[in-house]
Amino acid sequence: MTLATLKKLNVRHETLSGSALEARYPQIAFGSITWAVFEPDSGVVMARRAAQAVAEEAIRSGAGYLPEAVGAPSGKGRLASVTTGSGATIRAGHFVFACGPWLPRVFPDLLGGRIFPTRQEVFFFGTPPGDRRFASPAMPTWIDFGEQFYGIPDLENRGFKIACDRHGPAFDPDLGDRTVTREGLVEVREFVGRRFPVLKDAPLVEARVCQYENTSTGDFLIDRHPDFDNVWLVGGGSGHGFKHGPALGEYVAARLADGGPVEPRFSLATKDRVRKRSVF
Known part of the structure; x- marks a missing residue:
């Protein structure tokens, strides 16, 4: 659906093969991923x-x-x-x-x-000093639809952001506890260790609980x-x-x-x- 929409709207994009991905982003272990779509004109809005x-x-x-x-x-x-x-x-x-x-x-x-407001945990991991592989432009903003994780490169030295896009449990935006769970941290660390091996033992520098609000x-x-x-x-x-x-x-x-x-x-x-x- 994403690729069809980009073509329909004439949005500039590239379809990258597995070998092309590995050559362009050697800091990412793509595993079973065989292709991806890259939008060179996309970006991040604060x-x-x-x-x-x-x-x-x-x-x-x-x-x-x-x-x-x-x-x-x-x-x-x-x-x-x-x-x-x-x-x-x-x-x-x-x-x-x-x-x-x-x-x-x-x-x-x-x-x-x-x-349906849901509880969504967000994590920021520290990157090795002087290592720019996880900052823009070496690292793009990305989403892995298969694993249901997304991430944003290290911006303003706040850390490498990663979060699960899977809808979490019901959440009260006024009274809900905004402390991340141990289970959430374990899950995201396991993913980080597989997809970004250099960050396997990276320090957690920030974490927060946000919320989605979706319709059915x-x-x-x-x-x-x-x-x-x-x-x-x-x-x-x-x-x-x-x-x-x-x-x-x-x-x-x-x-x-x-x-x-x-x-x-x-x-x-x-x-x-x-x-x-x-x-x-």
């Missing part, structure tokens, strides 16, 4: 820094930014306003709730069984709230929602502006209460 830049640009363009909690709307028909935790009232013609893993908490009856299919939720004419629900994105952020923003803005239909695969009706992941 999430926190990017979100701050978007907020700053929006403020410069005249938008208001309120670091407030907002309660779930009540009633039906057309929503006139929402109330923040501090008691302030926000009035608007349209309301978009894009709350990430908190979306099912804002709308528990509607989305409590359709958006793994695809986005972009649809009107069934009880309100002017309330939109946008979620199920996890990391995909962030990297597709500009396109998603344009898509949602266009729906608000022209009232066009939502693609069926994004609709609330396609979001089941049983997880059957089909989008990765």
